[in-house]
Amino acid sequence: MNNHHYTGLINKYRNRLPVDDKTRIISLNEGNTPLIQLKNLPNKLGWEHEIFCKFEGLNPTGSFKDRGMTMAVTKAVESGAQAIICASTGNTSAAAAAYAARAGIKSFVLIPEGKIALGKLSQAMMHGATVIQIKGNFDDGMRLVQELSSTMPLNLVNSINPYRLQGQKTIAFEVIEALGDAPDYHVMPVGNAGNISAHWIGYSESAGQQCGSCNLCDRQCAFKDDVISTKRPTLVGYQASGAAPFLRNEMVDSPETIATAIRIGHPVSWDLAWAAQKESTGWFEECTDEEILQAQKVLAESEGIFCEPASAITIAGLLKDVERGRYQKNSTIVCTLTGHGLKDPDTAIAQSEAPVVVRQSVMR
Numbered sequence: 001m002n003n004h005h006y007t008g009l010i011n012k013y014r015n016r017l018p019v020d021d022k023t024r025i026i027s028l029n030e031g032n033t034p035l036i037q038l039k040n041l042p043n044k045l046g047w048e049h050e051i052f053c054k055f056e057g058l059n060p061t062g063s064f065k066d067r068g069m070t071m072a073v074t075k076a077v078e079s080g081a082q083a084i085i086c087a088s089t090g091n092t093s094a095a096a097a098a099y100a101a102r103a104g105i106k107s108f109v110l111i112p113e114g115k116i117a118l119g120k121l122s123q124a125m126m127h128g129a130t131v132i133q134i135k136g137n138f139d140d141g142m143r144l145v146q147e148l149s150s151t152m153p154l155n156l157v158n159s160i161n162p163y164r165l166q167g168q169k170t171i172a173f174e175v176i177e178a179l180g181d182a183p184d185y186h187v188m189p190v191g192n193a194g195n196i197s198a199h200w201i202g203y204s205e206s207a208g209q210q211c212g213s214c215n216l217c218d219r220q221c222a223f224k225d226d227v228i229s230t231k232r233p234t235l236v237g238y239q240a241s242g243a244a245p246f247l248r249n250e251m252v253d254s255p256e257t258i259a260t261a262i263r264i265g266h267p268v269s270w271d272l273a274w275a276a277q278k279e280s281t282g283w284f285e286e287c288t289d290e291e292i293l294q295a296q297k298v299l300a301e302s303e304g305i306f307c308e309p310a311s312a313i314t315i316a317g318l319l320k321d322v323e324r325g326r327y328q329k330n331s332t333i334v335c336t337l338t339g340h341g342l343k344d345p346d347t348a349i350a351q352s353e354a355p356v357v358v359r360q361s362v363m364r
């Protein structure tokens with residue numbers, strides 16, 4: 001095999017990840033996703049920013065979760081685990097099921113009954129996970145899997161597992177490589193808040209700086225040889241109005257939103273995400289379900305990029321905050337589009353006009 005064949009993010013960034021030469025790497029060649037500059041939307045709106053989408057929907061299972069899962073499952077296997085478990089709003093379960101299949105171990109996934117997008121459910125089922133639907137939401141599932149994994153030989157692969165964040169931090173490395181430096185802003189959806197924390201770890205390491213996640217990180221940002229950027233971006237996190245604990249400044253007990261991926265009221269990475277917001281002088285903002293769906297459609301129609309509703313909240317947030325002048329003029333802004341639109345065809349079809357039906361005779 002030639003040296004240029006891309007074999008996933010652990011191989012690419014192995015000197016910045018907790019693996020050694022003996023580690024058996026469980027990978028589906030995740031990462032290396034495209035950074036696509038938006039053209040039509042900023043032109044139409046007269047925005048003076050350069051806006052890029054990091055399209056994480058193009059990972060092997062269709063979401064950013066693959067970045068964390070390659071690392072978590074690699075370490076689970078290294079520790080001798082025979083089975084992994086997670087709670088999920090959908091994408092984590094799809095990734096866990098796929099990487100467990102790749103590793104040849106078992107996976108158990110807990111999902112809220114009737115509240116995950118069908119594409120994600122089909123993935124967990126096809127990859128052979130034991131799918132357990134619970135009469136409750138993600139936060140209830142999270143409590144259950146923490147309990148189960150503490151008493152049974154099950155390796156927990158939710159983002160409370162620090163290896164998940166280690167894998168997910170690599171998105172920052174890729175953005176910096178593509179742009180030549182960190183952007184001015186990096187914008188993303190916030191649910192369980194692992195991803196915003198991972199972005200901050202990645203950007204901090206890249207700039208050779210300490211961050212609020214250092215206590216969880218086995219490498220202590222000791223990357224003096226790997227400094228690749230001159231600065232860290234301002235991080236902006238968008239939440240659905242019905243599931244916005246960071247806006248309410250307290251946990252939300254009955255989260256509700258059409259963006260089921262981020263239907264989370266008790267984020268596990270609460271402290272880390274606040275640290276990321278404060279240290280980056282960023283902010284959290286909320287968007288309604290209506291704004292989310294509208295943004296999903298606008299992005300798909302104007303740029304040819306189809307992301308899932310949770311991911312489209314980044315565009316909804318920009319539509320609101322750029323117009324308000326919250327972003328400094330002439331900025332470089334990167335949006336993480338966390339998952340592919342094909343994950344949730346039901347929501348897409350429900351908000352689109354029905355196709356016309358014609359008799360064949362009319363066509364002649």
Ligand code: AN7
Pocket residue numbers: 063087088089090091092093159189190191192193194195196261262308310311338339
């Ligand atoms: C598309 O799959 O939590 O703030 O269980 O699937 O790191 O939780 C999914 C989260 C954003 C939020 N966009 O990221 C799960 C799960 C998409 C997602 C998020 C999720 P975090």
